[in-house]
Amino acid sequence: MSLIIIATYLYLLAKVVPRIYSSRRVLFSIIAGVFVSLNLLYFTNIIPPVPLSLREAGIYYSVQRTSDGEYRIVTTDKPWWARFSPRTTIEVLPNQRIYFYTAIFTPTRLDTNIIHHWQYYDESNGRWVSRSRISYGIVGGRDGGYRGFSVISNPPDGRFRVDVETTRGQVIGRKNFRVKIVDEQPDLEII
Numbered sequence: 715m716s717l718i719i720i721a722t723y724l725y726l727l728a729k730v731v732p733r734i735y736s737s738r739r740v741l742f743s744i745i746a747g748v749f750v751s752l753n754l755l756y757f758t759n760i761i762p763p764v765p766l767s768l769r770e771a772g773i774y775y776s777v778q779r780t781s782d783g784e785y786r787i788v789t790t791d792k793p794w795w796a797r798f799s800p801r802t803t804i805e806v807l808p809n810q811r812i813y814f815y816t817a818i819f820t821p822t823r824l825d826t827n828i829i830h831h832w833q834y835y836d837e838s839n840g841r842w843v844s845r846s847r848i849s850y851g852i853v854g855g856r857d858g859g860y861r862g863f864s865v866i867s868n869p870p871d872g873r874f875r876v877d878v879e880t881t882r883g884q885v886i887g888r889k890n891f892r893v894k895i896v897d898e899q900p901d902l903e904i905i
């Protein structure tokens with residue numbers, strides 16, 4: 715549809731500015747190149763699926779939805795600059811649960827499913843191993859993004875990542891973190 719609109723626009727523009735017609739091969743090459751490039755990037759998951767965007771993602775000790783529709787999140791007491799660090803470590807007790815929370819922006823009237831794909835890095839094989847895939851539905855139109863969370867129990871010590879995906883397997887975003895098993899619970903705060 716976009717190609718038809720662009721072609722119509724260029725046809726009408728050529729009626730007003732005749733020089734456009736003489737450079738039609740260059741214009742066609744540029745438009746075709748942009749069209750093919752964007753489709754290639756989109757379908758190979760190099761660019762995220764439009765119109766979804768990940769507004770917030772984090773790993774926490776507890777996430778609970780309150781009666782007023784907000785979320786109660788339990789995390790460690792960290793300095794303000796730690797939020798911008800690319801490396802996150804969560805210290806957990808043996809057999810403790812960890813929660814992954816996301817806020818995803820969606821346009822109005824979009825109704826789809828989101829998947830939290832939990833993966834663990836297997837040091838012995840040198841590859842990422844799928845631990846679980848947790849799906850939940852979202853409906854667009856909320857300014858702060860549609861919020862949701864997933865949880866796993868008893869994570870082993872090591873590297874993890876959670877891919878936020880569409881049902882087609884397109885990655886909207888990713889959170890990398892390390893799980894460290896400790897004997898004593900760190901100081902926690904509620905946000």
